[in-house]
Amino acid sequence: MPGTVTIIGGGVIGLCCAYYLQKEGFEVTIIDQGDITRGTSFGNAGYVSPSHFIPLASPHIIAKALVWMLDSSSPFYIQPRFDRDLIRWCMAFWRSAARRNMERNIPPLHAILQLSRELMNTLRDDLGNHFRMAENGCFMLYKTEASGKKERQLAGEAKALGIRAKICDAGEISALEPNLEVDVLGGVLYPIDCHLHPGDFMETLKTRLDAKGVRFRLNTRVIGFRMEQNRVLSVITDQGEFEGEQWVLAAGSWLPEIARMIGIRLLLQPGKGYSITYPEIGANLCHPAILVERRVAVTPMGRDLRLGGTMELTGINDRVLPNRVDAIYEAAKAYFPGLEIDPPEMTRVWKGLRPLSPDGLPYIGRHPAFANVAFAGGHSMLGLSLAAATGKLVKEIIAGEKSSIDLSSFNINRFRVK
Numbered sequence: 001m002p003g004t005v006t007i008i009g010g011g012v013i014g015l016c017c018a019y020y021l022q023k024e025g026f027e028v029t030i031i032d033q034g035d036i037t038r039g040t041s042f043g044n045a046g047y048v049s050p051s052h053f054i055p056l057a058s059p060h061i062i063a064k065a066l067v068w069m070l071d072s073s074s075p076f077y078i079q080p081r082f083d084r085d086l087i088r089w090c091m092a093f094w095r096s097a098a099r100r101n102m103e104r105n106i107p108p109l110h111a112i113l114q115l116s117r118e119l120m121n122t123l124r125d126d127l128g129n130h131f132r133m134a135e136n137g138c139f140m141l142y143k144t145e146a147s148g149k150k151e152r153q154l155a156g157e158a159k160a161l162g163i164r165a166k167i168c169d170a171g172e173i174s175a176l177e178p179n180l181e182v183d184v185l186g187g188v189l190y191p192i193d194c195h196l197h198p199g200d201f202m203e204t205l206k207t208r209l210d211a212k213g214v215r216f217r218l219n220t221r222v223i224g225f226r227m228e229q230n231r232v233l234s235v236i237t238d239q240g241e242f243e244g245e246q247w248v249l250a251a252g253s254w255l256p257e258i259a260r261m262i263g264i265r266l267l268l269q270p271g272k273g274y275s276i277t278y279p280e281i282g283a284n285l286c287h288p289a290i291l292v293e294r295r296v297a298v299t300p301m302g303r304d305l306r307l308g309g310t311m312e313l314t315g316i317n318d319r320v321l322p323n324r325v326d327a328i329y330e331a332a333k334a335y336f337p338g339l340e341i342d343p344p345e346m347t348r349v350w351k352g353l354r355p356l357s358p359d360g361l362p363y364i365g366r367h368p369a370f371a372n373v374a375f376a377g378g379h380s381m382l383g384l385s386l387a388a389a390t391g392k393l394v395k396e397i398i399a400g401e402k403s404s405i406d407l408s409s410f411n412i413n414r415f416r417v418k
């Protein structure tokens with residue numbers, strides 16, 4: 001037996017780490033403060049998107065964000081407040097968004113996205129497709145020529161990386177979406193992308209891990225660690241103290257709080273988003289689509305339809321801002337006027353917290369201060385897309401194997417926070 005590993009956090013990242021570690025023969029325990037039924041990894045848009053190779057921190061997003069900040073129904077919002085970590089994060093985000101830095105971050109993001117996409121097919125074959133995984137690509141749909149120009153340019157960059165992109169006019173899109181009227185100027189289809197039902201994926205993973213003997217300590221909140229020199233010896237929780245050999249910190253938006261318990265400062269902000277799911281609608285889309293001007297994701301999940309969007313930097317809370325939820329619904333109706341969906345009831349809106357690193361790249365690897373701790377977090381808008389690769393890479397770190405891809409860009413220490 002290679003030994004024991006305790007994973008803090010049972011989101012999609014924690015479960016995928018457990019999957020690969022258990023397969024390797026490690027004895028795995030997952031600790032989560034909740035019951036793993038409804039967090040950020042459950043209600044997201046369900047995209048596994050190698051086409052999202054441009055990191056969130058990019059010159060384009062900075063220009064857009066400044067305009068969006070002035071509009072209460074826009075897809076982006078930062079609550080003005082004096083918070084030293086938020087200010088540091090914003091400054092690091094600003095620097096990462098410089099063209100030179102963004103261009104440096106594209107190859108590592110592309111590499112991990114590609115690895116993860118390949119692994120998703122293996123996962124589906126091993127687990128059985130109980131999570132509605134469909135490999136029919138993803139559309140970027142636009143209404144204006146300005147957006148079209150930008151999207152066609154991105155399609156060119158994608159092709160340069162070897163990602164297939166099909167530029168379509170309105171007629172071609174309508175032919176591919178025969179069930180609904182589509183009111184757009186054009187779009188780009190990325191056939192490599194796939195999508196699935198993230199909640200079903202989580203349940204399938206958890207069922208498999210349970211069956212393989214992975215131990216779940218649920219409703220168990222981590223409040224500290226016992227350490228000696230460069231090793232973590234045990235975790236202190238509100239349900240008692242538990243010893244361990246190797247540790248994986250995969251606590252999503254709570255990662256800075258957990259890291260601070262072992263004396264490590266990490267730049268990460270929660271980016272709240274919403275989704276609304278319409279079960280068993282009549283005429284549904286054939287392809288998932290991002291409505292470019294409104295930054296809204298529209299995903300058919302079997303007979304259901306999910307709308308998702310907004311990015312709110314308001315700290316860790318579960319407040320819902322109705323204006324921004326309404327804007328998601330309005331966007332879907334503007335692009336697909338025939339969709340038979342009602343305005344969302346606020347009580348049925350799902351919310352989740354994207355763990356946003358300042359450059360849009362994840363934190364994966366060991367911190368030099370600890371010999372038996374690995375980090376797996378900061379996956380921002382791409383946690384589902386990157387989960388399989390992260391699980392495999394973390395397994396390789398813990399097992400002391402050669403890494404499948406270069407991890408240097410995902411270094412935990414890259415922002416050097418004191």
Ligand SMILES: Cc1cc2nc3c(=O)[nH]c(=O)nc-3n(C[C@H](O)[C@H](O)[C@H](O)COP(=O)(O)OP(=O)(O)OC[C@H]3O[C@@H](n4cnc5c(N)ncnc54)[C@H](O)[C@@H]3O)c2cc1C
Nearest residue numbers: 009011012013033044045046047222252273382383384385
């Ligand atoms: C609206 C929206 C749409 C999205 N769409 C997509 C998409 O289409 N594709 C994609 O790739 N990504 C998408 N994302 C992003 C994706 O959902 C996240 O990146 C991903 O779920 C993060 O997973 P995680 O495991 O790191 O964190 P989480 O799922 O948040 O899991 C972290 C876990 O840690 C636990 N935890 C925290 N603190 C403690 C503690 N002290 N003690 C014990 N346990 C603790 C929490 O309870 C939680 O279960 C979307 C996000 C949102 C909000």
